[in-house]
Amino acid sequence: MIGAVVLLTALVVVGLFVTYPDAEQIRGWARAAGPWLPLAFFVTHALATVALPRTPFTLGAGLLFGPVTGIALAISASAMSAALAFLLVRAIGRAAFAARLTHPAVAAVDRRLARRGWLAVGSLRLIGPVPFPLVNFCAGVSSIRLAPFLIGTAVGVLPGTITVVVLGDALTGRTDPALVVVSAICAVIGLAGLLVDARLGVEKADADDPA
Template structure:
C-alpha cells in the first residue's frame, strides 16, 4: 500500500516538474496531422477499449481537445455507439446465462430493475445518468430481451447530451472555442441533470429480471419486448 502511494506521489511530482505540452500545443499538433488518419485511429481505439470496463469520459474530453467541437462530437458519438453495440453482441454471443450469473454487483442489480420495468426506454434514461457505468449498462441490456435496434437508438439519444457537454468542455480548454458554445454545454448538462432527477422521481421497479438463480423472469421478458 505504501509502495503504491509512493509511486503515485512520484508520478504527480514528475508531472508537475517535467516539461509537457500545453493543451493548446496538443491541438496544434493534432491539426498538423493531415487527413483523417488521427480521427480514425482515435475512433478505433475508443470503440474497442471502451467495450471493457474503462471510463469513456477520458476519450470524450480528449476528443474535444484534439479535434474541436464538430469533429469531436461526431467521432465520440460514433465510437461510443459502436462500442455499445459490440459489447451487446459480444455478451449475447458468449451467452446470456454465462453473463447473468456474474451480474451480482448492486449497480448491476439496480440497472436490471430499471430494464425489467421500463424496457428499452430505460436504456435512454440510464445513458443520461453518469453514475450508471457504461459497461454494466451494456451487459445488463444484452442479457435482457431488449432488441438491438431500439437499444442502439436509445443509446444514441441517451449519450448525446453528456457527450456534447464534455466534448465542448474539452474544446473550451484550448481557448479557441466560441463562448456561445458554452451555453450549449450548460444546456446539455441541464438535460443530463433533468434525466437524473426524472429517474429518481419515478417509482422503483417492483421486481428484477434476474432471479436468485440468474435466470430471466418471464414477466420481465414480455415487458422488454413491448
C-alpha cells in the same frame, strides 16, 4: 519506504523541470497528424470503452478535434462500443454473462431495463455513476433488442457527451461562448431527464403497489 521516497522525489523533479505541451500544442499535433488520427481515435475509443469508462475519451475528443468533429466521434464510437458489448454478450450467451454480473448495481439496472426498455437505457446513460460498460452488458443479458438499445444509448449519452466535449475544447482557450451556452443547456437537459426518470420510477412503483 525508501523506494516510495525516491519515486516521490523523481515525480517532483519531473514536475519542476520537464516542460509539458499545452492544450493548443496538442490540438496542433492532432491537425498535423492528418485524417488517419480521427479514424484511429474512433477505433481505440470503440474498443477500449467496451470495458473502460468513456469520460477520458470524450474529453480527449474535444481537446484533439474540436466540438463538431469531437461530438461526432464520441457519439458514434460510444454507439459502436455499446453495440460490440451487446453483441458479445449475445454471442457468448446470456446465461454465461449473467452468472458473472454479481455487482449490487446489476439488479437495479435489470429492473429498469425490464420495466421501460429503451427509455431505461436512455435514463441509465444520463446517470453518471452507472458505468457505461455495465449498462451494455446488462442490456445484452436482458430481452431488449439491439435497435431500441442503440436508440436509447444515442439519446442518453448526447447531453453529457456534448458537455464533456465542449469542456475538452475549452482547454485550448478558443471555445466559442455560444458553445459554452449549448453545453450548459445540454447539462440542464440531462438533469431534467434524470428528474423525469425519477418521477416515472415513482409513478410505476405507485402503480404496482397493491394498496
